[in-house]
Amino acid sequence: MTKILIRSRIQKAFSKSALQYDRESDLQKKVACALLGKIAGANDQRKIVDLGCGNGWLTGELKKKFPASKIYGLDFASGMIALALEKTPDLKMLQADAAALPFKNNSLDELYSNLMYQWIFPMNEALKEAHRVLKKNGTLAFSTFGSQTLQELFLALEETSDHWDGTPAFWPRKFLDAQEIARHLSLNGFKNVEVDYKVYRESHKDLYHLLLWLKAIGANTRSQNLFFGKDHLLRASVYCLENLYEEGQLSVTFDAIFVKAQK
Secondary structure: OOHHHHHHHHHHHHHHOHHHHHHHOHHHHHHHHHHHOOOOOOOOOOEEEEEOOOOOHHHHHHHHHOOOOEEEEEEOOHHHHHHHHHHOOOOEEEEOEOOEOOOOOOOEEEEEEEOOHHHOOOHHHHHHHHHHHEEEEEEEEEEEEOOOOOHHHHHHHHHOOOEEOOEEOOOOOOOOOHHHHHHHHHHOOOEEEEEEEEEEEEEEOOHHHHHHHHHHOOHHHHHOOOOOOHHHHHHHHHHHHHHOEEOOEEEEEEEEEEEEEEO
């Protein structure tokens, strides 16, 4: 599957799920609050962009931290931009791709992003763009999901997949781990890379409701390599029930990685 087609599917999914995302994004807000806690505000004038701004919540919070600064929210899903404009009409919102930013070289002071980079494949393209538009010593700070995210879902599907000649029928592309992300940052010219972690646990009634929630927030596009039918889903649901339930619910891991780096 080409990168263009993958991005098109992700764009459509997030646009379509914008209103549902707003209702179902408690986890995203928790991670955003943790990211905000790592950001020191300032009263001087800066040019700042919130990449993958979604419903604009983080963009608005950044404006509170940097009241004298020019703040832009950027998302490549038109539905998300419409929602963000509705919630934060006083802020500038742009529809654009993080891998093709509409800014000049060395023009931005800071870039922030909450749970966006894991959707970009390859991540290198977006990191290269971030480096291009930042000024010297400019800051990139973001949260992203790490390699342990949704490990219960992947385990259940892998353990119950059909095998032909020893090759699993189910072969997902998973998230990058912290070391891989730090390496990509260094390869793209960033320095002073700092990495922190926090694990979140979210409970769902069952595997089916987990998949519904992922669809509601647009995240089902991450599974472009997830090929499974109803029979496979049933087997995976039984596997979860027998092996992964905690207190009557399916408890799922979300491995949040917090990164800060300078150009």
